[in-house]
Amino acid sequence: MxxxxxxxxxxxxxxxxxxxxxxxxxxxxxxxxxxxxxxxxxxxxxxxxxxxxxxxxxxxxxxxxxxxxxxxxxxxQPNYVKRMAPVENALRKLKTIIERIPDREPTDAVEAEKELYRHHKIAVPFTDPELARDVKYKLTYSRPTNINIVGSYALKTAVKTSGIISVDMAITLPSSLFQEKDYLNYRYFHKRAYYLACLVAGINEDKDCKFKTRFCYLNGNDIQPAVVISPSEDGGVDDFSSSRCDIRIFPTVSGDLFSNAKLLPDRNCVRRFQGSPGSTSTLAPTPFYNATLMSECSVIPYLKLFHDTSSRCGSFKDACVLGRIWLQQRGFGGNISKGGFGHFEWAAVTATLLQGGGPRGQSLLSPSYSSYQLFKATLQFLASTDMVANPLLLQTEEFGAPKLGVPMFYDGSRSMNVLFKMTLWSYRLLQREARISLDMLRDTVADSFEASFIVKADEPLQRFDLLARIPISPEILSQQRSVDHKSVTASFCQKLYQVLSRGAGDRATLIYLSGPEAGSWPINEPTPSTGSQPRILVGFLLNSANAGRVVDHGPPAEAKEEAAAFRDFWGKKAELRRFKDGSILESLVWSKESKTPIFQQVVLYLLDRNFGIDVTKAVTFVGDNFSGPILMPGASGTQTIAMFQPIMTEFNKLERDIRTMEGLPLQLSQISGSSPKLRYTSIDPPPSSGRPGANMDPADVVILFEGSGRWPDDLAAIQRTKVAFLLKIAEVLEESVEDITARTGLENGDSSIRNISFLDVTYKSGAAFRLRIHNEREQTLLERLLKSKSLEPRKREEAILAQSEYKRIFAQSRSHTQALQTLCTRFVFLSPTIRLVKLWFASHLLSRHVSEELAELFVVHIFLQPYPWESPSSVMTGFLRTLLWLSRWDWRLDPLIVDFSGEMKVGDINAIKTRFEAWRKIDPGMNRVVLFAASNLDPEGLTWTQFGPSKVVAARVTALARSACAAVKEAGLEIVPETLFIPSAADYDFTIHLSSRFSSYRRGKKPSAKHTIFKNLQTHAGQDANVDLLGYDPVRLFVEELTNLYANNIIFFHNSHGGTFIGGIWSPLATSPRPWKVNLSYSTKPMVSQEEADEDENPEEVARLVVNKTAILNEIARLGGDMISRIESKS
Amino acid sequence: MASKTPKPPSSINGYIVLPLQLQALPSFKEPAIHFLYLRRHEARVPTKDDARTLFAVNVPFDATEAHFRHLFSGIGGGRVDNVKFLGSRQHPTTTTTVEQLIASSTKGNNKKRKRDRMDQEDKAAGELPETWDRELHLSGSTALIVFVDKGSLEATTRALKLYGKGKLALWGKGVEGGKVPALGSERYLAHHTLCYPPSSTLQSSINAYLTTFAAAEAARARHLAQKRQEPDEDGFITVVRGGRTGPARHEEATVVAEKQKGKGHYRDFYRFQLREEKKKRVGELVKRFEEDKRKVQEMKERRGRFKPQ
Structure with missing residues (x-):
């Protein structure tokens, strides 16, 4: 081949x-x-x-x-030839410079440090200066034995990103500088720090050098300072700014300098807190210190390993690149603050597993794997192995690793724990991400490519359900102390994690901590300056079923030991309680009434108990403020669906009342809800009490009678028969049920074949329903009508409209409602998220364009195909991810496919895609079909998008979502959710401001608050709590009428949820002058341009028609009458 | 735009341009002028009314007969008899289907024609109650303005020629004060109320309709039954629907045909079938691959699809 x-x-x-x-x-x-x-x-x-x-x-x-x-x-892949040429040049130059730095005589530590500062203004970056000065050994510098380019640049697995590329240069220090015992007590690191400072001095001294030098910590590890060389930016020969790189120089030593056995993770190498250097076995191990030292020794061995592997396995490099992108998109990096798992660790794991790790010493991966297989197998390895509980030791003797409680991937050939920089929480997050991605890659239906590699999945607001910011004061930090080398912040985090993860229990599925990241610092300072007060960001992924639990059950009172531990942990919050089943348990009871959500109460209590009131007071939470705009503060998941309980109960009553009705010629076969109110998704939950009136819409209900041959075989006659049926039902209902009002109403008066009637049934409790009769014969009749070739165009249009309306209100709406009812009980946060998303669409005046069902499909898609995350467990993540998805959805090329059942096959998906492509082929200009939103219930894909949004509006949705996402990204944790809901009037050609009586209309206010809203209605019993006015919404009727009158020439934007103005945009088609035509669909004025008028004597011949904007605006003002306060026009 | 044309042309394409002052409103104070275009009506199929009819283009959306009456009397024109708005909101003749049914079934039948006339009378009763108190027209639509006689039309034409010298006529003058149903929230409230007609009205309208419909159906059935009996001049009997062994419904037939399809065939019996099947599969794979390639190419052209964010 x-x-x-x-x-x-x-x-x-x-x-x-x-x-x-x-x-x-x-x-x-x-x-x-x-x-x-x-x-x-x-x-x-x-x-x-x-x-x-x-x-x-x-x-x-x-x-x-x-x-x-x-x-x-x-x-x-960066262009190594073109982009990297300047940096190659600079590297060569650096090498020459470093090789000619003169040696230095051995000097006492204090003396050497002073000397460097005096002559070169360079501070030696000692980790612990006190300890460094208090020693007897001498510090020295001599020419490095080797200079190597290492890391991803050398391996050519670097990845182009928005940032810069780091080129790693490893300098091998001569072994002669060190003594056998230098591995102890930071001695190696002090010598190394001095060496580095001399190196910087030498580079800066050199007259050829024009580079800028700064110090940084290698991988954020503060015992490993390194030098960053950045370009001079002077445009000279050595300026490599066009490569958009920097060079990191860090020291390394030969692998056999220290005894590997002494540096095993279970050994102690830091004796500073223990008095005498007694027997090493009793001392606490210092795995982190040891591994850091080992990593210094294993730079070159790993470089060799990678080169060997890439020559043995052709796809290794590509797999590394894939892994790298995958990690990067999830916010992982080699830096400790980024989780300590970056591309080096990825490559090391893959390369090691290509050599071993499988059963019986065989390799886990095969060199003949493709890059994708390697990638996936590595993911699988990460997802399925718990290297904390079962440390992985490869090619090494057993040692006391399991007791350490850190993730361990011990590569015996190079004597190093590859995962030594990882914390427990970053390891858990990595495992989780690997598992999610693996599920996603196994999912044959989802498009996993984008979610795996393209989408940035590490924005904390989109990733975590709740975030807590905990400022850390120096006092708190000064209490922290550990034997192993660890920054005080890290020790604090460790403790915090232990407390939170134990306290949160099964309320949270994951807790992740991230601290501040140290950048580079100037060479005349020994350590980076700590600027403002550092803060720890704690991200929680919640278990939506448990997070809001009020009572926690602890161990039973008989289990003395556990009960004591429980009491010890929870302090006075723990109390002994007897439960219904007779058991007596230690338990915790949280306040249900408090404004603070229960999970936050738990967190605050734990912080208070363990870190004091100062920390607790300073904590701020981000996440629950997204439920503010529509939900009661502190409403937990179960309460949100509970808000709909009253109407659901009333619906069941309606069903009973109708089923028990007697005297109808046909038996009822089905009654089903088809309104957002009956599937937990209307923006405002229906009011639970009060007389219904203009303040609310009735909830749509569809009823179906048993099949009968007695229905007429004619569409218009069927519609009339339905009216007769409804009249009959109304009569019977009012007779048989107390306190019920039933009124038959008419709709679609301009058509005879569309549904023309409905029945409003209102209960005294305030629940109102609108019943429509479903007749299955209509479908066939419409189809037959559409098939007949002799149909005149106007009739055909009407029939098409009737057919799509039939499908929507009778066929689809019902199954859609059922599917959503099920999902809303399955996903606690689906209902509030949908309502918030709908509110967002409404706030941006898109009510008329984005149908409620379409908005529901968007959110359901986010919950059912949450990749690259898991299903949201908070309103914030649900909402922000929906926005992100909307901003990224390329609706020109991709259909939206929602799988309610989870059982769709690849074939079904392909069929939908084929249909979508066919539409795009028929209508490439997207004049008829714009958005395509299909589901397993509706493979046709047009039910909810047929009447909007149009291309212009769809583009606007994308643009709005994009700017919202940008605003979220910019504001970060400071986000104020309300700002995302403020509409801008600037984008419209003109705005119609509603007078105050009508603008506050339908904002979900209590009826009592709006007694005086309708002056002109006072004859009608004065109140809007009037059954006659049920569902009366003048603004909606006004906008509907406007849309009909100016169909193609003006696009109207309106917020049906209490907007204060209506926006309008002139269609560009209507605004250009055109020659005389009789049936232009807009008001015109004749116009003769000056030049033409001068040339031609007869102005009539050259007159053109121009849209008469002022006249049209006047018309709108006339139509709106008292409902409009003013119209503002741009031009 | 206005500065370019100090004065609009007095006529365009054979139409007289009639500028009308629009009432400035509290919500929109900018002065606005509406332009109505008028000419004598020339119908494709001449009728007797043509001589006294004006064809109007760009009729204001809220125009009513009263509006035109007052407009023309205001400028010294003739008296308007009636106005026919074209291309306005589609007003369905709700009984068309019935009519058609009857028409199709009663062709050339004198007795039936008499029935037909009776139906026409019933029709009004079968109509559903109107849900709007006033009809509005699409922006820029047309109308036929019929004057009482030819003289009125000529008087109007003369008046139009003089018009424009003085002040512009105010649109809607004379119809204020409840002469036509008001717009604004009142209109919508009225609509909302009209949507719920009293059930007795509704019931009687439905009854009337259904009676007519039943009668028509019966007539049609009779007619068809008759047709089934009568051979035409060649001696053939036309096959029509209905009857005991009438032809099956088309949909049902398709369903049955669908079921029959593919029965009794084995697809993997002969070696050549297997071979062809395999070939087809490979061909499909290749085709799909090419398609994927094209799709990826398309994605590549849209930037950012392959660039990690």
Whole structure:
């Protein structure tokens, strides 16, 4: 096979390209050639279609997935030849400079430090200066034995990002500088710090040098200072700013300098807090310190390992790039503050697993895997292995690792725990992310490519259900102290995590802590300056079923030991209680009435108990403020659906009343809700009491009678028969049920074949329903009507309208309601999220364009296909992820497919996609079909999008979502949710401001608050709590009428949930002058342009028609009458 | 725009331009002028009323007969008899289907024609109550203004020629004060009320309709039954619906045909079938791959699809 040959060739090149010990400029040039060849391979790799197909089926998820991966890999690869040439140059220069730095005589520590500062203005970046000065050994500098380029740049797995690329340069220190015991008590690190300072001095001293130097911590580890070289930006020969890189120089030592056995994770190497250097076995182990030292020794061994692996396994590098992108999108990095798992760790894990890790010493991964298989297998490994409980020790003797309670992937060949920088919480997060991604990659239906690699999944607001910011004061930090090397912040976090994770129990599924990140600092200071007060950000992923639990059950009173521990942990909050089942348990009771949600009460209590009131007072929470705008503060999940309980109860009563009705010619077969109110998703939950009136809409209900041959075989007659039925039902209901009002109403007066009637049934409790009769014969009759070729166009239009309306209100709405009812009980936060999203659409005056069902589909999609996250457990994540998805949804190219059942097959999905593509082919201008939102209930995909949004409005939705996402990103944790709901009047050509009587209309106010709203209605019993006015909404009728009158020429925007103004945009078609035409659908004025009038004597001939905007606005003002306070026009 | 044309042309494309002053409103104070275009009506199919009819273009959306009456009397024109608004909100003749049914079934039948006339009378009773108190027209629509006689039309034409020298006529003058149903919230309240007609009215309208419909159906059934008996001049009997063994419904037939399809065939019996099947599968794979490739290419063209955020 052709592909086979190319692979072989590639392997040969790669094997010749590495030579790590000697780094020369010559080699780099050779490497560039290499690069060109590599690029060629990539094109050769794109084989013939058939081969590609067969390969893809086996080794990739699908051929589509493979193609996408290829594009991704090509996209992220920086151009090593063009972009990196300046930095190559600079690297060569640096090497020359470093090689000619003169040696220094051994000097006493204090003396050496002073000397450097005096002559070079360089502070030695000692970790613990006190300890460093108080020693007897001497510090010295001599020429490094080796200079290597390491890391992803050397491996060519660097990834183009918005930021800069770091090029790692490892300087091997001569072994002669160190003594055997230098691994103890930071001695190695002090010598190293001094060496680094001398190196910087030497670089800065050199007259050729124009680079800028600063110190930084390698991977945020504060015992490993390093030097960052940034470009001079002077445009000179050595300026490499065009490469958008910086160079990190860090020291390393040869792997055999120290005894590996002494640096095992269970050994102690820091003796400072223990008095005498007694037997090492009794001392607490210092795994972090040991591993840091080992990492210093294993830089070159790992470089070798990676080169070996990439020559053995062709897809290793690509797999590393994939892993790297995956980690990056989830906020992981080698830096301790980013979780301590970056591309180095990824590559190390993959490379090690290619050599071992499987059963019986075999390797877990095979070199013949494709890059995707390697990637997925590594994910699988990360997801399925718990390396805290079962530390993984490879190629090494057993030692006391399991007791340490840290994630352990011990690579015996290089004597290092690869995961040593990870904290317990970052490890749990990594596991979780790996598991989610794995599920997603296994999901044959979802598009997992974007979610895996493209979407940025680490925005805390979109990732965590609740965030707490805990400022840490120096006093708190000064109490922290540990044997192992650990910053005080890290120790604090450790304690915080222990407390929170024990206290939160099953309320939270994950707790993640992130602290401040240290940047680089100038070379005349020994440590980075701590600016403002640092803060710890705690992110919680909640378990929506448990988070709001009021009573916690502890151990039974008989279990003395556990009960004591429980009491000890919870203090006075713990109380002994007897429960209904007779058990006596230690328990905790939280306040249900408090404004603070229960989960926050738990967190605050724990902080107060463990860290004092000062910490507790300063804590701020982000997340619950998103439930503010529509929900009661502190409403927990169960309460939100409970708000709909009254109407659901009344609905059941209605069903009973109708079913028990006697005297109807046909038996009732089905009665089902089809209104947002009956599926927990209306913006305002229906009021639970009070007489119904203009303040509310009745909830739609569809009733279906048993089949009968006696229905007429004619559409218009069916509609009339329905009226007769409704009249009969009304009569019987009013007779048989007390306190009920039933009124038959008419709709769609301009059509005879659409549904023309409904029945409003109102109970005394305030619940109101609107019944429509479903007749299945209509469907066939409409189809037959549409098939007949002799139908005149106008009739055809009407029939099409009737058909789509039939499908919507009778067929789809019912199943949609049922599906959502089920989902809302399954996902506690679905209902409030949908309501918030609807409120968002309404606030931006999109009520008329984005139907309620469409908004519901958007949110359901976020809950059912939450990738790259899991289903939201808070309103905030649900809402923000919906916005993010809306901002990213390319509706021109992709349909929305919602799978309510979770049982859709690839075939179903493909069928929908085919239908979508067919629509796009028929109507590429998207004049008829814009958004395509299908589901397993509605594979046609147009039910909820047929009447809007139009292309312009859809683009506006995307733009609004984008700017909302940008605002969220910019504001970060300071986000004020209300700001996302403020409409802008600036985007409209004109705005129609409603007079105050009508603008506050329907904002879910209590009826009592609006006695005087309708002056003109006072004859009608004065109140809007009047059954006659049920569902009366003049503003909606006004906007509907406007839309009909100015159909194609003005787009109206309106907030049906209490907007104060209506926005209008002139269609560009209507605004250009055009020649005389009789049936233009807008008011015009004749116009003769000056030049033409001068040329031509007869102005009549050249007059054109222009839209008469002022006249139209006057018309609107006339139509609106007393409802409008003013119209503002831009031009 | 206005500065470019100090004065609009007095006529356009054979139409007289009639500028009308619009009442400034508290909510929209900008002075606005509406332009009505008028000419003598020339129907494609001439009728006797043509001579006294004006064809109006760009009728204001709220125009009523009263509006035009007052407008023309205001400028010294003739008296308006009636106004026919074209292209306004579609007003369905709710009984069309019945009418058609009857028409189709009663062609050339004298006795039936008499019935037909009776139906016409019933029609009004079968109508559902109107839910709007005043009809509005689409922006920019047209109307036929019929004057009482030819003289009135000519008087109007003369008046129009003089018009424009003096002050512009005010649109809607003379119809204020409840002569036509008001717009604004009152209109919508009225609509809301009209949507719930008294059940007795509704019931009688439905009864009337259904009676007519039943009668028509019966007539049609009779007619069809007759047709089934009568051979045409070639001696053939036309096949029509109904009857004991009438032709099946089309939909039912398709369903049955669908079921029959593919019965009694084996697809993997012969070797060539297997071979072809395999070939087809490979072909599909290749096709899908090509399609995917095209899709990816398309995505690539839209920037950002392959760039990690």
């Amino acid at each position: 052709d592909s086979h040959a190319t692979k072989k060739r590639k392997v040969e090149h790669d094997s010749s390209s590495y030579g790590t010990d000697e780094w020369t400029a010559y080699m780099r040039i050779d490497g560039q050639k290499e690069n060109l060849k590599f690029a060629k391979h990539r094109t050769a790799w794109d084989m013939t279609s058939q081969d590609g197909q067969l390969l893809a089926e086996e080794m990739y998820k699908s051929s589509m997935f493979k193609l996408q991966l290829d594009e991704l890999l090509a996209e992220v």
